[in-house]
Amino acid sequence: MTADRSVVGTDTTPARLPDVVAEPAVTSALAADLTAAGYTVEGVDALWGTEAAAALHRGVRVAARRALASRPTTPLSTVATLFVLGLPVPRAEADAAFPTVGVDALGAAGVLRADGDTVAAAVDLRPYAFVDDLGAGSWWIVSDLGELALGHAISEEHVLGIGGATTTLSGLQLPVPVRRVLDLGTGCGIQAMHARRFAEQVVATDISRRALDIARFNAQLNGIDGIDFRLGSLFEPVAGERFDRIVSNPPFVITPRRQGVPAYEYRDGGMVGDALVETVLRGLAEHLEPGGTAQLLGNWEHRWGDDGLERVRSWFADTDLDVWVVEREREDPPAYAETWIRDGGTKPGTAVFDDLVDAWLDDFRDRHVTGVGFGYVVVRSGGAPDLRRFERLPQVLGANPAGLGATIARTLDAVSWLAGRDDDAFAAAHLRVAGDVTEERHYWPGNDDPTVMTLVQGGGFGRRVDADTALAAFVGAADGELAVGQIIGAIAQLTGVDDRALTADLLPRLRDLVLDGLLLPA
Known part of the structure; x- marks a missing residue:
């Protein structure tokens, strides 16, 4: 990129963003005031009701503003007006x-901006509630003001707050205690704060000094210690170091390298295409302790004659890592371009928007990109790889509010358990059906025999597995009392089929059910 990184055609140049200074006396006093005001997710939603809250999620604040206008002013309504509206x-x-x-101290800290007899927010400050394996929790999170509050496109040094990717990645983190965690590209610090709940020490890195300032402010505001904030690109700040866990929501958004296309620090790593994601994934091996894990989000390109998941597979070809990649969705080039141009605050239907779409589509055309996949990457360091799984799961239907971290941890445990058992040892094992598994049966009218049987996972990835009579019978009998081989023998005897043939048919499918968490070692 050239030095000129302004948004093409915008008529409003964003003012320089204020420095955010994390003075302990200020953050502790601010926390006391926010607590006294009742500034929580529940408290804010109760201010204006569910309809106005839903409108705010759509980026419209009129209903919330009208609701506040009809009520007496309180510290809570003042804080919500400043930071939410x-x-x-x-x-x-x-x-x-x-x-x-x-107010003066908050002005000096870069949180508020006083102008005569009025005061405005200089940053976004939101209550945030979550649930993980340690229980429910709540924090306040500072980030930069969004388009709604600014009235124009965001700055390229914008520090993003809580979004869908935030909750997705925090939910992917394994709820297993470890010594050291690396949060690569920490942004506002939210992933580092989540990681600290299960780690003795967290190292949080970012190429943006402003992001580190805000992340440090957030940690202090919420009384969280044990996080070492370091400035630098990718793995440079931790050269030669290894970690028990690495988490990252890297700046993976694929952006044209063309003059005038804004390069937002929170989402654009400055490389061509998906090269940044490739660089991060290839660097995991030398920074993970033996047995260490990584959970990341990422984009990868699908190109003419080159499937995106196969490209990701090739990035791990020379490693001994366990790898599990889930592609959640895939967008075509126009949809991908429009999504991220709107994300920067540029309005559809404008000349600027159309010019930026052209830039994205030119880039995709020139590099033969047919689509962009988005999903999760889970990695574990160890000996010979026992897991190389690259799959598409467009619908994750599980209902666990704490996310998928516990599911991923169980899957990695299952990989180790299965790797240690050949077919004879597996047949001698005892299995039980998971408590969230149900069975669906569909019948033709008037027919007593089902035409379709499906095993349905209620939590986790919400998998649906088609089952024949033998597999459904096994799962129905899997209560941990009998060994796998004993159940298969009984089914063979009842159905009049050859025991060896049935064993050869069922064992691979039962291994898959253990891997997916529908069956558990008893």
Whole structure:
């Protein structure tokens, strides 16, 4: 990229973003005021009701503003007006909302901006609630103001707050205690904070000094220690170091390398195509301790005659890592371009928007890209790889609010368990059906025999497995009492089929059910 990275055709140049300074006295006093105001997810939603909250999720604040106008002003309504609605408030109301920390101190910290008799938010500050294996928790998260509050496209140094990718990756983190975790590209610090709940120490890196300042502020605001913030690109700040776990939501968005196309730091790593994701994935092996794991999000390109998942597979060809890649969705070039141009705050139907779409489509055409996949990457360091799984799961239907981390941990345990058992040892093992598994049966009218039987996983990845009579019978009998071989022998005897043939047919499918968590070692 050239030095000129302004948004093509915009008529409003964003002002320089304020420095965010994490003074302990300020963050502790701010936390006290936010607590006293009742600034929580539940408290904010109760201010204006479910309809207005839903409208805010769509980027429209009118209903919430009208609801507040009909009620007396309180510290909670003042804080919510400032940071959720992005609207200024009278200085007197701000003084009442922040009696401990004070408006002037928040101005010096880069959180508020005073202008005469009014006060406005200089950053976004939201309550955030979550659930993981340690239980429910809540924090306050500072990030940069979005398009709704700014009234124009965001700055290229914008630090992103909580979004769908945030909750996805935090839910992928394994809820297993470890010593050291690396959060690569920490952004506002949210993944480092989640990782700290299960780690003795976290190293959080980012190429953006502003992101590190905000991440440090968030950690202090929520009383979280044990996070070492380091400035630098990719693995440079941790050269020669190894970790028990690596988590990353890297700046993976594929962006044309053309003058005038904005390069947002939070999403664009400055490389061509999916080269940044490839670089991160290829670097995992030398930074994971033996037995260490990594959970990441990423994009990968599908090209003419070159499937995206196969490209990802090739990046691990020379490693001994266990690898599991799940492609959640795939977008065609126009849809991908439009998604990320809107994400930057450029409105569809404008000349700027159309020019940027042209830039994206030219880039995809020139590099023969037919689509872009998005998904999860799970890696484990060890001996000879026992897991190389590259799959498409467009619908993850499980209902676990804590995310998929526990499911992934169980899957990795299952890989090790299966690798240690040949067919004879597996046949001697005892299995039980998982508690979230149900069975669906479909019949032709008037027919007593089912035409379709499906095993349905209620949690995890919500898998659906077609079952024949023998497999359904095995799962129905798998209560941990009898060994695998004993159940297969009984089914063979009842159905009048050859025991060896049935064993050869069922064992691979039963291994898959163990791997997917529908069957568990008893």
